[in-house]
Amino acid sequence: MSMTGNAPAGNAPGVRPGRLSAAEIDRNFSDLHPPLARSEALIEADRCYFCYDAPCTTACPTGIDIPGFIQKIRSGNIKGSAHTILRENIMGGMCARVCPTEVLCEEACVRNTHEDKPVRIGLLQRYATDPVLDNNVALFSRAAPSGRRVAVVGAGPAGLSCAHRLAVLGHDVVVFNRDPKPGGLNEYGIAAYKTVDDFAQREVEYILEIGSIEIANGVVFGRDTALAELREEFDAVFLSVGLAGSNELGIENEDAEGVLNAINYIRDLRQAADKSMLPVGRRVVVIGGGMTAIDVAVQSKLLGAETVDLVYRRGPDAMGASGYEQALAQTNGVTIRHWAKPARILADKRVHGVEFEQTALDAGGNLVGTGAFRVLEADIVFKAVGQNLAFDLGADDVLLQRHKGKLIVDEERRTSLPGVWAGGDCVADGEDLTVTAVQHGKVAAISIDRYLREELSVDRQPHTRSAHHG
Numbered sequence: 001m002s003m004t005g006n007a008p009a010g011n012a013p014g015v016r017p018g019r020l021s022a023a024e025i026d027r028n029f030s031d032l033h034p035p036l037a038r039s040e041a042l043i044e045a046d047r048c049y050f051c052y053d054a055p056c057t058t059a060c061p062t063g064i065d066i067p068g069f070i071q072k073i074r075s076g077n078i079k080g081s082a083h084t085i086l087r088e089n090i091m092g093g094m095c096a097r098v099c100p101t102e103v104l105c106e107e108a109c110v111r112n113t114h115e116d117k118p119v120r121i122g123l124l125q126r127y128a129t130d131p132v133l134d135n136n137v138a139l140f141s142r143a144a145p146s147g148r149r150v151a152v153v154g155a156g157p158a159g160l161s162c163a164h165r166l167a168v169l170g171h172d173v174v175v176f177n178r179d180p181k182p183g184g185l186n187e188y189g190i191a192a193y194k195t196v197d198d199f200a201q202r203e204v205e206y207i208l209e210i211g212s213i214e215i216a217n218g219v220v221f222g223r224d225t226a227l228a229e230l231r232e233e234f235d236a237v238f239l240s241v242g243l244a245g246s247n248e249l250g251i252e253n254e255d256a257e258g259v260l261n262a263i264n265y266i267r268d269l270r271q272a273a274d275k276s277m278l279p280v281g282r283r284v285v286v287i288g289g290g291m292t293a294i295d296v297a298v299q300s301k302l303l304g305a306e307t308v309d310l311v312y313r314r315g316p317d318a319m320g321a322s323g324y325e326q327a328l329a330q331t332n333g334v335t336i337r338h339w340a341k342p343a344r345i346l347a348d349k350r351v352h353g354v355e356f357e358q359t360a361l362d363a364g365g366n367l368v369g370t371g372a373f374r375v376l377e378a379d380i381v382f383k384a385v386g387q388n389l390a391f392d393l394g395a396d397d398v399l400l401q402r403h404k405g406k407l408i409v410d411e412e413r414r415t416s417l418p419g420v421w422a423g424g425d426c427v428a429d430g431e432d433l434t435v436t437a438v439q440h441g442k443v444a445a446i447s448i449d450r451y452l453r454e455e456l457s458v459d460r461q462p463h464t465r466s467a468h469h470g
């Protein structure tokens with residue numbers, strides 16, 4: 001088991017694998033929301049009011065016709081229901097597992113009142129899509145080949161969604177992907193108890209069944225291939241590289257042993273054949289307030305850490321993680337401490353604690369330190385203070401407009417460079433969610449298709465570009 005980051009491979013004082021038995025770990029990492037049985041699904045489907053202009057559909061970033069798919073579940077048409085979902089969101093299976101429905105479709109459900117509960121849309125979506133993926137039921141076919149080729153950079157939700165829609169529209173796609181496996185954070189990031197077994201890879205296989213999508217894994221854009229090259233060799237380019245860089249704390253002793261990048265640890269955890277072999281701290285401190293911070297905190301606890309403190313510099317409302325995620329962490333024994341920022345890591349080569357300064361808002365609403373300090377002892381400290389877009393596009397970089405380091409795109413996901421689209425976490429607008437990335441990929445593919453067809457109608461000569469990749 002590799003332990004990426006700057007830590008020893010376990011067995012430092014206070015850090016060891018096997019804190020829990022394999023059976024306990026299996027139990028801890030079982031499905032967070034187990035699938036509905038048929039009778040449960042029918043009862044849940046009956047709870048839907050089938051609203052006209054349904055607010056849940058408006059609240060879904062991919063615009064799934066939610067009353068439509070629930071109605072089909074009621075009438076026993078599971079395949080039709082799955083088609084209604086997947087035609088808008090080809091990763092409807094993963095989204096059913098990972099969408100923060102409490103702030104999306106289910107929050108908008110008219111049954112979501114003090115006296116009642118929203119329809120469990122996510123679980124119904126899973127009920128409809130699982131059989132289609134389990135049995136590899138083909139629901140889409142390709143349009144006549146256009147002869148056009150599109151390069152997609154990154155095989156995460158944005159890239160795969162774009163590739164699938166382009167393939168359906170008749171274009172050939174080559175996906176260049178840094179990681180050894182496709183799927184992006186579905187494979188390497190999402191909490192293990194949200195997507196158990198090999199669902200992420202099964203979903204990728206389902207997507208690739210459409211044909212004419214080639215994936216070149218292990219190809220690093222910016223090192224093995226450049227934007228100028230792709231623009232030359234392909235008819236259009238979609239950038240969906242996610243956020244590969246991790247933000248630093250910028251404090252003393254940040255590089256001490258035992259101070260880890262949360263993303264790297266989660267990645268190891270998701271790839272571990274036996275989670276009981278992962279080194280786990282006895283006392284864990286997590287710094288950050290987003291989904292990554294919550295996920296590394298909860299999973300550390302589920303792996304057997306005795307104490308896990310998650311420290312965030314502002315109050316609960318400012319946290320990137322939803323109220324539901326915060327409650328989930330607390331239910332699992334994570335202590336969330338607000339209004340404190342790390343002042344320095346305490347270490348003699350190895351970390352043994354973190355000194356935090358209490359924070360508050362001043363009269364102008366700015367976050368300030370109060371001068372009151374407090375130490376939390378720790379064997380492992382996780383940094384989870386956000387990611388950034390870590391690549392340099394050489395000469396083309398200056399032409400790609402950015403906002404706070406992320407790429408600027410218009411409503412069709414076009415960048416400032418002609419023929420180049422971008423979507424998912426690497427673009428400036430939109431929340432960093434799986435479902436948002438899927439929508440970006442879909443919207444970009446529709447825009448690319450229109451662009452290519454306009455080009456085709458201008459230039460009726462057979463297309464002659466012939467570069468090969470992968």
Ligand SMILES: Cc1cc2nc3c(=O)[nH]c(=O)nc-3n(C[C@H](O)[C@H](O)[C@H](O)COP(=O)(O)OP(=O)(O)OC[C@H]3O[C@@H](n4cnc5c(N)ncnc54)[C@H](O)[C@@H]3O)c2cc1C
Nearest residue numbers: 154156157158178179184185221242424425432433434437
């Ligand atoms: C720990 C964690 C937990 C999360 N949990 C949830 C959740 O529960 N629910 C939810 O909705 N969202 C969650 N998210 C957010 C969600 O995972 C992302 O918003 C989503 O994956 C973004 O998709 P993407 O396609 O833009 O990028 P990614 O999923 O990051 O995929 C990027 C792809 O690009 C490739 N790549 C990167 N750099 C290069 C390069 N230079 N050259 C070639 N290829 C490259 C990578 O190999 C990868 O395959 C979570 C994120 C994290 C970090």
Ligand code: SF4
Nearest residue numbers: 060095099104105122
């Ligand atoms: S994709 Fe997500 S937000 Fe949209 S309906 Fe499904 S669970 Fe809700």
